[in-house]
Amino acid sequence: MAVPHQLVRVRHELRRRKLVVSGVESVTPRMRRIRFTSPELGDFHSSSPDDHIKLFFPLHDGASGAPVMRDFTPRTFDNAGKTLTIDFALHGSGPATEWAARAQVGQTLEIGGPKGSLVVPDDFDWYLLVGDESALPALGRRVEALRPGVPVTTVVAVANEDERQTFETRASWRPEWVVRGEPGTRDGELLRRALAGFSPPAGDGFVWIAGEAALVRELRTLFVEERGHPTDWLKAAAYWHRGEHGGSSAPGKPA
Numbered sequence: 001m002a003v004p005h006q007l008v009r010v011r012h013e014l015r016r017r018k019l020v021v022s023g024v025e026s027v028t029p030r031m032r033r034i035r036f037t038s039p040e041l042g043d044f045h046s047s048s049p050d051d052h053i054k055l056f057f058p059l060h061d062g063a064s065g066a067p068v069m070r071d072f073t074p075r076t077f078d079n080a081g082k083t084l085t086i087d088f089a090l091h092g093s094g095p096a097t098e099w100a101a102r103a104q105v106g107q108t109l110e111i112g113g114p115k116g117s118l119v120v121p122d123d124f125d126w127y128l129l130v131g132d133e134s135a136l137p138a139l140g141r142r143v144e145a146l147r148p149g150v151p152v153t154t155v156v157a158v159a160n161e162d163e164r165q166t167f168e169t170r171a172s173w174r175p176e177w178v179v180r181g182e183p184g185t186r187d188g189e190l191l192r193r194a195l196a197g198f199s200p201p202a203g204d205g206f207v208w209i210a211g212e213a214a215l216v217r218e219l220r221t222l223f224v225e226e227r228g229h230p231t232d233w234l235k236a237a238a239y240w241h242r243g244e245h246g247g248s249s250a251p252g253k254p255a
């Protein structure tokens with residue numbers, strides 16, 4: 001009999017693909033969805049909602065001269081239609097957010113990966129997904145993919161009420177939004193406060209946390225050290241660092 005709750009690592013062939021922007025829409029005022037198309041997307045693969053791809057922007061880092069790369073989530077993809085969508089949080093300044101804010105149909109962008117996935121089985125009794133705007137694409141993809149009726153709670157910090165999103169799902173989804181204005185150093189504390197009211201359903205649960213690094217650290221400590229949640233049933237990932245430019249800048253190959 002299969003062992004329950006086994007997270008499985010899957011490797012993918014590492015490829016770069018050249019995409020063309022085929023549509024731009026606003027999910028919310030500060031979340032821009034960009035649709036790409038390319039004959040090279042016929043065999044694009046992404047096994048897990050929180051996979052990431054590297055985006056290579058047509059810019060070079062001033063100091064090193066290396067291409068500017070950033071990590072993003074494949075929000076949706078369709079091999080038959082040869083399309084991929086990515087949701088960009090418009091957070092102000094930075095090569096990725098500025099590119100997304102100005103993107104137009106016909107522009108090109110190179111991507112690399114995903115090079116691997118950590119597949120979380122859909123056999124837990126409940127799911128809790130926590131984060132900020134940068135986590136919303138992966139979080140939404142997971143909510144949409146979960147099996148019918150399974151309880152999933154999401155707790156997300158957003159700038160204002162207009163940034164709340166709706167996901168189509170057959171899971172039993174309970175969203176909670178923490179409206180906090182601009183991202184700040186108190187985000188971890190605000191989310192902790194919201195999570196104080198979370199009582200886990202019966203059974204085994206999977207906890208996923210993503211967003212600004214300090215927030216992620218604080219919430220991981222809450223679940224692992226204070227609430228004793230099993231580390232094998234939790235994933236916490238820093239998606240960006242306050243005051244730092246994200247992504248790696250090694251030239252050439254996608255990481």
Ligand SMILES: Cc1cc2nc3c(=O)[nH]c(=O)nc-3n(C[C@H](O)[C@H](O)[C@H](O)COP(=O)(O)OP(=O)(O)OC[C@H]3O[C@@H](n4cnc5c(N)ncnc54)[C@H](O)[C@@H]3O)c2cc1C
Pocket residue numbers: 050051052070071072073074086087088089090091093094095096097098133134135137138183238239240241242243244245246247
């Ligand atoms: C696995 C993974 C998946 C990700 N998926 C997505 C995704 O699907 N959509 C998405 O929008 N982001 C996603 N991110 C986060 C994204 O890679 C970072 O936000 C990245 O730093 C944005 O690059 P930039 O060029 O816009 O800004 P940068 O040049 O990296 O940073 C410029 C300034 O903006 C600040 N900053 C960076 N990101 C944010 C933010 N989100 N909010 C507020 N301030 C910020 C930095 O601290 C810095 O001061 C993901 C990150 C990882 C690791």
